[in-house]
Amino acid sequence: MIETGIEEINVDDLMKKIKTEVRKRKLRTEMPEQTHPGPFPRMELGNQIKPGHSNVGLSDHSEPFQDKPDGYQMDDFLKYHHRDFVINAYRGILKRSPDSEGFDHFLRDFQSAKMTKAELLGRLRFSPEGRSKKVKVKGLAVQFGIQLLFRIPVLGYLFRLVVGILNLPTFFCNFQKLEASMAVQLNDQRNQGNDILNRMQDMTHAQREFGQELAEKAGIGDLEDLVELKVDMAHAQQQFGQELAEKAGIKDLAEKAGIKDLEDLAELKADRTEIAELLDSQVLCQLRDLKLMIIDQERRLKLLLEEARKRFPAPIEGDQVGIMLNEEDHIYDAMYVSFEDQMRGTRKDIKDRQKVYLPFVEAANAGTELYPVIDLGCGRGEWLELLGENGFFAKGVEMNHVMGQTCRDLGLDIVNEDAIRFLKRQKSNAFGAITGFHIVEHLGLNRMIALFDETFRVLKSGGVAIFETPNPENIIVGSCDFYVDPTHKNPIPPKTLQYVLEYRGFVDPQILRSTPMNFIKGKTDGAIEDLIYRFNMGQDYAVIARKV
Numbered sequence: 001m002i003e004t005g006i007e008e009i010n011v012d013d014l015m016k017k018i019k020t021e022v023r024k025r026k027l028r029t030e031m032p033e034q035t036h037p038g039p040f041p042r043m044e045l046g047n048q049i050k051p052g053h054s055n056v057g058l059s060d061h062s063e064p065f066q067d068k069p070d071g072y073q074m075d076d077f078l079k080y081h082h083r084d085f086v087i088n089a090y091r092g093i094l095k096r097s098p099d100s101e102g103f104d105h106f107l108r109d110f111q112s113a114k115m116t117k118a119e120l121l122g123r124l125r126f127s128p129e130g131r132s133k134k135v136k137v138k139g140l141a142v143q144f145g146i147q148l149l150f151r152i153p154v155l156g157y158l159f160r161l162v163v164g165i166l167n168l169p170t171f172f173c174n175f176q177k178l179e180a181s182m183a184v185q186l187n188d189q190r191n192q193g194n195d196i197l198n199r200m201q202d203m204t205h206a207q208r209e210f211g212q213e214l215a216e217k218a219g220i221g222d223l224e225d226l227v228e229l230k231v232d233m234a235h236a237q238q239q240f241g242q243e244l245a246e247k248a249g250i251k252d253l254a255e256k257a258g259i260k261d262l263e264d265l266a267e268l269k270a271d272r273t274e275i276a277e278l279l280d281s282q283v284l285c286q287l288r289d290l291k292l293m294i295i296d297q298e299r300r301l302k303l304l305l306e307e308a309r310k311r312f313p314a315p316i317e318g319d320q321v322g323i324m325l326n327e328e329d330h331i332y333d334a335m336y337v338s339f340e341d342q343m344r345g346t347r348k349d350i351k352d353r354q355k356v357y358l359p360f361v362e363a364a365n366a367g368t369e370l371y372p373v374i375d376l377g378c379g380r381g382e383w384l385e386l387l388g389e390n391g392f393f394a395k396g397v398e399m400n401h402v403m404g405q406t407c408r409d410l411g412l413d414i415v416n417e418d419a420i421r422f423l424k425r426q427k428s429n430a431f432g433a434i435t436g437f438h439i440v441e442h443l444g445l446n447r448m449i450a451l452f453d454e455t456f457r458v459l460k461s462g463g464v465a466i467f468e469t470p471n472p473e474n475i476i477v478g479s480c481d482f483y484v485d486p487t488h489k490n491p492i493p494p495k496t497l498q499y500v501l502e503y504r505g506f507v508d509p510q511i512l513r514s515t516p517m518n519f520i521k522g523k524t525d526g527a528i529e530d531l532i533y534r535f536n537m538g539q540d541y542a543v544i545a546r547k548v
Helices: 011-029 082-094 100-111 117-125 128-133 140-150 155-166 168-218 223-248 251-257 262-310 318-330 333-343 347-363 382-389 401-409 419-424 445-458 475-479 494-503 529-536
Strands: 373-376 394-397 431-437 459-470 507-516 538-546
Touching (some): 082 128, 100 117, 117 140, 155 168, 333 401, 347 382, 347 431, 347 538, 373 382, 419 445, 431 445, 445 494, 459 494, 494 538
Parallel strands (some): 373 431, 431 459
Antiparallel strands (some): 459 538
């Protein structure tokens, strides 16, 4: 039982009071409802202001209008909005409440933007009735005159354009003030809404505890009374929630936002929570990208400082210059990692796609301690991780320093170096398999042939080479998706890559297409079947070749 600060309740007395109240309400519901008069009919109005009175009233939350016998400023009226502005314009200038006919006319034109506030004030002030009242409104004559000029055909448009340009600084200043004010109000309303929901939860919990105790003490002897009690308590809860909303000052805001009851408010909070979670995930991704960029900049700065320090007192050497100049190739390492994270897919997706190549590694007796697998351009290390999970020994080569650090954080064996330079340092016949996923499309012809020649040299007899690249046979890939990566050079058709590998000494090169797009679904006739296949076929392909 929770502590509520309420004195001990006599259950028997409470049950009697509830039954009495329920009977009274039943009698009231049997009485005929009182009818209310409908709204005033809408009537057309000319330019003549008709004197008279009506029961048109201000909004409940409107600031009362202050009568000033010595005259008004424009701001005395402009601070009001919508129906309150029309009513207070009548009260200030004509010294009376608006008649329903005039009120409907002006409010309709005001809402449809056919009339501005200054024009409405001017038409009231310079009407026959307004001139007889002789109310002074400082600045109104000029503003009203400008509005009348706006209505002149052609010239009015040009004049409006000039005035609009001159008033641009004022518009921007007012917009900034409005934006700041709305932000503060929205934050206040959000806090009030959260406070109301928290109070509702406390009230519901207290109600549940009270109901359980009440049922235990009452013995639930009369089911009809229990049902009536439940209905009565639900009605009381709804009334309490509405009163709480009114006291918190959010009733009008809820009506404007279309929130009919507290259940809608709860759903609104749930939606807000989902949006907050989505924003949090986006912020985390941005923070991760920023962290990677900072780490890369620190690493590069440290390297440059170390190389600069080595020149004292001796002159700077050519190797040191080369190391510092080489850093220029890594300026965008962090950006490319962020690009890969968004475009390449998740680690699980990549590993699922690459499982198809495991049988080729096993058939070549590669991935042993004596003949490990070398993955050129290993990127984020999905293939290395997959090989390790299946018991193969593998080493990665990656030129991107940020990706290399990511692999090392995962416990993978990698080296940060250019792939061709790495292979040139290795002994002949040293590896069981050489793989390269999405690297050949980054190379020109000369460097691609150099890569294949070094791959052939370092592979053992019977070793396998696997090179995967985007498949330009797929119309979507060849015409668009290939160029999403700005570092891609040229699409390479499967037969071209197959020919180059075979020409450089590899045997039995096979083309394996993967990752079908399935862009167009459904059955097709034979006339366009081949065309549909060109849209749906694999987005990637690999050429798998062996060394005799």
